[in-house]
Amino acid sequence: MKQQGHLEKIIFTLIFGISSFFIWQLKLFDPQVFFPGLKRLAQFCSYLFPPNFDILPSVLWAMWETIQIALAGTILGFLMSLPLAFLGAKTFFGPTVTIIARGFIGAIRTIPSILYGVVFVVAFGLGPQAGAWGVAFYTLGYLAKIYYEAFEAVDQEVMEAVRSTGCSKLQLLRFAVMPETANTIISQVLFMFEYNIRSSTIMGFVGAGGIGYYMLGYVQMLQYQNLLTTLIVTFFVVMMIDFLSFRLRSMIVVAIPKP
Incomplete structure (x- = not known):
């Protein structure tokens, strides 16, 4: 116990020391930068008020477009992730197939969502199509990894019981996994x-449609009161979707018992 406590102190000291070094190196609290920055931030916040609710109809339409982008991208990414997760699970395939599939999944995951937005804006032009495809590919990388890990964690006794019937890999996936x-x-x-609602908002900054595109325009035109209106709408919509999603997930966990 004493050795464990001593080791924990050493680890804590190392983490604290390394963190302090990085903070010092990056000059995060340099008085010549930090306090003038706070002053400029306060000045910027003063420009936001009062919000301009005259633009509310157009902002609500842009928010609806953002929800459409997130929903379409999530569904498309989900549908693409299932077969890729199937190929990446060692439960079904040998090392050659799983290594290739996981390498592809890893490559997709290395690219941030906003960069996907840039790529598909170049491919399809400005608008929601680029945003939906960007969301879809980011979703594909995230879900495929989660799913193949979940597939591999299935109880092996259940797997062997279904295998003993002489079923195919697809039947094993359907009836056991x-x-x-x-x-x-x-x-x-x-x-x-939930995440893609926020991600779709950010993608608008690179021209991939949605409310983020409006935010960027208001910032560029120094229309900060309009910007605050978009932030208020985004906040309430995201909070509402987070709450509904949490409730749905809680209901599903209770409603779908393990076989």
């Missing part, structure tokens, strides 16, 4: 939809 992982599959899709 999917029922065992239904909670994870559905709850992660809902969680990803």
Whole structure:
């Protein structure tokens, strides 16, 4: 116990020391930068008020477009992630197939969502199509990894019982793996939809449609009161979707018992 306590102190000291060094190196609290920055931030916040609710109809339409982008991208990414997770699970395939599939998943995951937005804006032009495809590919990378790990965690006794019937790999997936992982599959899709609402907003800054595109325009034109209106709408919509998604996930976990 004493050795464990001593080791914990050493680890804590190292973490604290390294963190302090990085803070010092990056000059996060340099008085010549930090306090003038706070002053400029306060000045910027004063420009936001009062919010201009005259633009509310156009902002609500842009928010609806953002929800459409997030929903379409989430569904498309989910549908693409299932076969890729199937290929990446060692439960079904040998090392050659799983290594290739996981390498592809890893490559997709290394690219941030906003960069996908840039790529698809170049491909399809400005607008919601680029945003939906960007969301879809980011969702694909996230869900595929979660799902193949969930597939591999299925109880081996259940797997062997179904295998003993002489079923195919797809039948094994359908009758053994999917029922065992239904909670994870559905709850992660809902969680990803929550995230994609926020992600779709950010993608608008690179021209991928939605309310973020309006935010960027208001910032560039120094229309900060309009910007505050978009922030208020975004805040309430995101909070509402987060709450509904949490309730749905809680209901699904209770409603779908393991077989």
